[in-house]
Amino acid sequence: xxxVLSKEMEEIFAASRAAGWVLEPKAKQLLSMAGLxxxxxxxxxxxxxxxRFARGIGYPVVVKIVSPTILHKxxxxxxxxxxxxxxxxxxxxxxxxxxxxxxxxxxxxxVDGIELIVGxxxxxxxxxxxxxGIGGTSVEIYKDTSIRMVPLIPxxxxxxxxxxxxxxxxxxxxGSAPIDVQALTDMLMAFSAFVMACEALIESIDLNPVKCxxxxxxxxxxxxxxxxxxxx
Amino acid sequence: MNLQALxxxxxxxxxxxSLTNDRxxxxxxxxxxxxxxxxxxxxxxxxxxELQGERxxxxxxEIPAKIDLAVIAVKAEQVPAALDECIQNKVKGVVVISGxxxxxxxxDLQDRIAAMxxxxxxxxxxxxxxxxxxxxxxxxxxxxxxxxxxxxxxGVAVVSxxxxxxxxxxxxxxxxxxxxxxxxxxxNKAVIREQDVLTYLTQEPRTTVITFYVEGFxxxxxxxxxxxxxxxxxxxVVLKAGKSPGGxxxxxxxxxxxxxxxxxxxxVLAQHGIVEARNELELISFCEALSCYQDTITGTIAxxxxxxxxxxxxxxxxxxxxxxxxxxxxxxxxxxRGKLSPSIQQIASLSNPIDLTGSAxxxxxxxxxxxxxxxxxxxxxxxxxxPYLPGTSSDLGALLSQVYLRExxxxxxxIPHVEKYRMLVEGLELNRLPVSPSIEGAVLMAEAxxx
Numbered sequence: 001x002x003x004v005l006s007k008e009m010e011e012i013f014a015a016s017r018a019a020g021w022v023l024e025p026k027a028k029q030l031l032s033m034a035g036l037x038x039x040x041x042x043x044x045x046x047x048x049x050x051x052r053f054a055r056g057i058g059y060p061v062v063v064k065i066v067s068p069t070i071l072h073k074x075x076x077x078x079x080x081x082x083x084x085x086x087x088x089x090x091x092x093x094x095x096x097x098x099x100x101x102x103x104x105x106x107x108x109x110x111v112d113g114i115e116l117i118v119g120x121x122x123x124x125x126x127x128x129x130x131x132x133g134i135g136g137t138s139v140e141i142y143k144d145t146s147i148r149m150v151p152l153i154p155x156x157x158x159x160x161x162x163x164x165x166x167x168x169x170x171x172x173x174x175g176s177a178p179i180d181v182q183a184l185t186d187m188l189m190a191f192s193a194f195v196m197a198c199e200a201l202i203e204s205i206d207l208n209p210v211k212c213x214x215x216x217x218x219x220x221x222x223x224x225x226x227x228x229x230x231x232x
Numbered sequence: 233m234n235l236q237a238l239x240x241x242x243x244x245x246x247x248x249x250s251l252t253n254d255r256x257x258x259x260x261x262x263x264x265x266x267x268x269x270x271x272x273x274x275x276x277x278x279x280x281x282e283l284q285g286e287r288x289x290x291x292x293x294e295i296p297a298k299i300d301l302a303v304i305a306v307k308a309e310q311v312p313a314a315l316d317e318c319i320q321n322k323v324k325g326v327v328v329i330s331g332x333x334x335x336x337x338x339x340d341l342q343d344r345i346a347a348m349x350x351x352x353x354x355x356x357x358x359x360x361x362x363x364x365x366x367x368x369x370x371x372x373x374x375x376x377x378x379x380x381x382x383x384x385x386x387g388v389a390v391v392s393x394x395x396x397x398x399x400x401x402x403x404x405x406x407x408x409x410x411x412x413x414x415x416x417x418x419x420n421k422a423v424i425r426e427q428d429v430l431t432y433l434t435q436e437p438r439t440t441v442i443t444f445y446v447e448g449f450x451x452x453x454x455x456x457x458x459x460x461x462x463x464x465x466x467x468x469v470v471l472k473a474g475k476s477p478g479g480x481x482x483x484x485x486x487x488x489x490x491x492x493x494x495x496x497x498x499x500v501l502a503q504h505g506i507v508e509a510r511n512e513l514e515l516i517s518f519c520e521a522l523s524c525y526q527d528t529i530t531g532t533i534a535x536x537x538x539x540x541x542x543x544x545x546x547x548x549x550x551x552x553x554x555x556x557x558x559x560x561x562x563x564x565x566x567x568x569r570g571k572l573s574p575s576i577q578q579i580a581s582l583s584n585p586i587d588l589t590g591s592a593x594x595x596x597x598x599x600x601x602x603x604x605x606x607x608x609x610x611x612x613x614x615x616x617x618x619p620y621l622p623g624t625s626s627d628l629g630a631l632l633s634q635v636y637l638r639e640x641x642x643x644x645x646x647i648p649h650v651e652k653y654r655m656l657v658e659g660l661e662l663n664r665l666p667v668s669p670s671i672e673g674a675v676l677m678a679e680a681x682x683x
Binding site: 124133140147225 | 449
């Protein structure tokens with residue numbers, strides 16, 4: 001069950017230590033290496049690169065500011081969804097360039113689905129725990145979550161889903177198709193192994209939102225907060 | 233570490249008795265064990281002398297017996313020396329009653345005695361605790377005997393960080409007729425912690441239910457505790473104090489904000505099949521029910537009452553817990569009706585709740601309880617017994633116990649607890665059927681069986 005971090009993963013963590021958190025493109029790279037599905041994306045350092053990538057995967061796309069000083073991107077207008085053309089992409093790029101600590105633009109494919117939050121925290125009393133909940137920007141209003149100690153077993157995931165007040169949303173509500181529960185289970189199991197492997201390095205992780213549909217579960221945003229100092 | 237000497241000592245030393253003040257905690261402990269318990273107890277004070285006609289020894293080395301359990305009740309600064317003496321004299325277990333350690337800023341002193349005990353492999357309870365109450369064996373609580381309420385010996389073991397809460401729980405267990413196997417206050421838990429006690433109680437034959445009052449765990453201590461408790465074949469019930477988030481710490485992530493200490497605690501208990509009691513009423517109710525019945529139920533309840541209003545309140549309480557109260561099929565209702573006294577056959581309401589009305593007699597309750605005990609779709613019977621109904625008698629409790637002993641299906645009962653109705657309550661409790669003084673408590677008893 002317990003995996004170890006690859007050398008490449010260790011390097012990403014080491015390079016992020018000064019900022020105290022892992023930038024979204026690097027976090028997604030880590031998660032992808034850990035076996036979680038992420039959207040196709042690029043970390044563009046110029047408008048030409050951004051345009052090339054957006055045309056390649058096809059509009060519409062999502063763009064996000066990459067900045068080591070901006071933790072809450074939405075709060076500063078650093079996330080724009082539904083970019084439909086080269087012109088809109090350029091306008092977004094120009095806007096982001098004016099934001100603090102600008103270090104490029106994340107361009108990625110749009111994904112649909114119910115918004116969940118998948119999180120991890122290293123709890124003082126119980127060690128690493130994993131959280132599943134109704135996600136999105138209003139996550140702290142709904143406060144609809146299930147928490148389990150790692151390592152998870154597949155039955156834990158089923159119990160976590162049942163433990164959500166809004167679990168019917170995931171099971172197909174008023175004509176919508178149920179989400180791919182197997183994909184969610186696979187994601188949480190991979191996440192559990194990842195969290196155990198990097199337990200000593202992290203303080204908490206937010207994957208919010210994770211977009212879940214009948215077609216699968218994809219990490220649309222990711223933030224990895226590092227521990228102040230490496231624990232024994 | 234072997235904890236047996238703590239709970240079943242043959243010999244005991246009380247270090248720190250006063251020669252002048254009989255209210256000194258050490259004197260209270262010496263006196264009660266000397267007079268009331270089979271343990272051979274020796275008083276120790278550096279100055280020697282006599283206490284209640286018994287010799288006071290100046291040191292452990294002077295005592296002409298090997299000491300199983302030493303109770304240390306000297307000032308905090310003198311504890312290391314007393315502990316050292318215990319180690320030199322190969323004492324098998326120690327309870328440090330004295331306060332003045334981590335709880336008042338002397339973590340250093342606590343670390344020092346913890347290190348001494350660990351190095352010597354000596355089980356140490358405390359400091360800053362009441363220690364051990366083992367019915368008919370030993371009692372290190374510094375509370376005078378006449379002030380204590382002692383539950384009957386029984387199957388429930390209670391372990392508490394707080395001595396005060398422990399004593400309070402003992403009062404309530406006694407009031408509810410719940411028998412205790414052990415009560416242990418672990419105080420600052422410098423050496424012996426919840427998990428050590430759990431390990432001992434898991435294999436201790438008298439203990440059938442283990443319950444903990446927990447204020448908090450050390451780093452990662454909760455992790456190993458819940459794993460051990462989850463693997464324990466006996467039911468484990470935990471009450472956590474400190475449920476509100478402590479202050480508004482700035483948290484950098486949604487996950488950290490949504491998974492506060494208590495949220496994690498509560499969910500992790502559930503993950504490991506540990507019963508969480510959210511308050512004292514739940515703790516008492518759960519322990520009482522689990523000490524009577526070990527088999528797990530799915531939670532389909534039949535409610536039997538002499539009052540429609542009580543039935544309705546019980547339905548509300550069951551629904552709030554997610555317990556099912558299935559409507560009984562017409563055929564079943566007909567069969568039940570055929571067993572009732574003629575005077576209530578036409579007026580009883582039998583769909584579930586089963587309201588036998590204020591005109592019911594003992595035989596009606598017994599017939600219905602017997603029938604439901606054999607009905608596979610019901611796995612627990614909730615009896616709402618109203619002793620003021622004219623047709624029922626004080627024998628009804630004992631008679632219903634016979635139904636359980638014959639049929640083996642769990643019965644839980646609500647009976648208002650006043651002295652006048654005591655015989656009815658005891659008719660059930662003395663036969664190890666759980667009875668609550670509130671409808672909510674009785675429903676919690678049924679809920680506990682679903683663990």
